[in-house]
Amino acid sequence: RQSLKQLRQSEHFLQALIDAIPDGIRVIGADFRILKANAAYCAQVGQEMEQVVGSLCYASSHGRDTPCPHTLINCPVVELCEKGGQQLTTQDKHKTADGQEFHIELSSARVDLQIDGKTMCCAVESIRNLDEQAKISQQQRLSEIGLLAAGVAHEIYNPLSSIDLGLNALQSGLETTEEAKTLEYFETIRHEIRNCIQITDSLLLLSAPPGTDKSLIALDKLVPEALSLLRFEADQSGVRISHDIPEDCRIIGSDSDIRMLVVNLALNAIHAMPDGGHLQVTARRENGDILLSVADQGVGIAPKDMNNIFMPFWSRRADTSTGRGLGLSIVKAIVKRHNALISVDSTLGKGSTFTIRFADADREAQDEHP
Ligand SMILES: Nc1ncnc2c1ncn2[C@@H]1O[C@H](COP(=O)(O)OP(=O)(O)O)[C@@H](O)[C@H]1O
Ligand SMILES: [Mg+2]
Structure with a gap:
């Protein structure tokens, strides 16, 4: 029981840590599922945390039913997990829940995480809302x-x-x-x-x-x-x-x-x-x-x-x-x-x-x- 409590504590610690980061953060599995996200990401796309975690990344940020066409954008999941890249920085547009587009700069890196005893390749994305940053003062x-x-x-x-x-x-x-x-x-x-x-x-x-x-x-x-x-x-x-x-x-x-x-x-x-x-x-x-x-x-x-x-x-x-x-x-x-x-x-x-x-x-x- 002691270790379960410890586990919960470290889970809380981790979430609090990533929630404190002002840029949007999400961790995406090779199957395009969002495994983790922070509060800033939820605020960017105007969705609740419960909606975001477990959803498909292309649905959450691009309002799509199918993965984004690779020819049009550099998809971190494809570049890092399928093609074996280590890092990717790119610019793209994301959509909010009500269909508003905003420009983003995305830095992503590959991490291999242990999930249910298996090693899984994931993409960690850090997403900066450029429109917000440029809110032209x-x-x-x-x-x-x-x-x-x-x-x-x-x-x-x-x-x-x-x-x-x-x-x-x-x-x-x-x-x-x-x-x-x-x-x-x-x-x-x-x-x-x-x-x-x-x-x-x-x-x-x-x-x-x-x-x-x-x-x-x-x-x-x-x-x-x-x-x-x-x-x-x-x-x-x-x-x-x-x-x-x-x-x-x-x-x-x-x-x-x-x-x-x-x-x-x-x-x-x-x-x-x-x-x-x-x-x-x-x-x-x-x-x-x-x-x-x-x-x-x-x-x-x-x-x-x-x-x-x-x-x-x-x-x-x-x-x-x-x-x-x-x-x-x-x-x-x-x-x-x-x-x-x-x-x-x-x-x-x-x-x-x-x-x-x-x-x-x-x-x-x-x-x-x-
Ligand atoms: N009249 C133009 N002819 C050619 N390129 C242009 C023209 N206006 C804008 N651009 C391109 O668009 C870019 C962005 O323009 P702008 O937002 O004004 O930023 P900046 O002038 O600081 O580069 C420019 O750097 C240039 O590459
Ligand atoms: Mg100019």
Whole structure:
């Protein structure tokens, strides 16, 4: 009896231990049955522990009746137990009990466990919910644009230098006052100060917390302002930026969100053109929608990567810079918040176009007066 008690105690100890781990953990037998799981896994998939233990792994996390097709995903049970691998790290999607998909990163290892006197090969999986981890905090949104600061400082440096020159000239000119010249200096100084204010304004608007209050946004005004922050980045890689946005392209949205969206897509376009090229932002009205497109002449996206690019933390930039892989996750979240749709059209070696379809703010007015 003593040893039974000890056994129970160590069982409790083990469960408490794995329940304390913040990532989802499950142990799966070669027959795809889940032998053990922790509280974090149950929370991830929204199932009770009693439902999880003893169920089939592909039913529990993929909502399937049959094992996942091996050609589509790297299944740890197959890779470790059937093919004899030792470890596997991969990214995949899991489903909650109510059918919501989330991105995960899975690290798994093979263990040989003694079960009912027989040695059984099992896969131990550690499952991190990437969407949860990327629950894009304001800090992460800002880290995406943090690098802009250098370029923006440069943008402000130039006007400030002009102001300085203007003031010097005024000072030395004070003795021999020629009114016309003085007025000209004042004009330059005013102009450059307005430039500085506009640049800092754009940066502040961009870094405002994600807005819940929506307003009427004129894209022909917002887009150039947002793009003006990228001039330095673009110059560095020989990218020419242009925009063509008719006056009547208006949407209802959160100002800081839409700025963030434009900046993230444009930054990606710049990173995709390490040897220079043309970055073009356009908008047009179409059947009650506004289509906003960001097109580049960069390296393009391979068809097999199309699913990956929107994964949090997935980053493969064409220039040598290191990304955090959050830009498109942020874009996707913004698109969702605005009930908009995003599509990508890309040809390897030619370039990519990201298009977002928003509802036209003037649609109702248009319907009333066709
Ligand atoms: N315009 C583009 N052209 C080519 N590849 C792109 C483009 N936009 C995004 N990608 C690919 O998608 C990846 C993820 O983008 P993103 O989420 O913004 O992360 P990051 O920019 O930090 O790498 C990029 O690393 C790149 O491989
Ligand atoms: Mg990016």
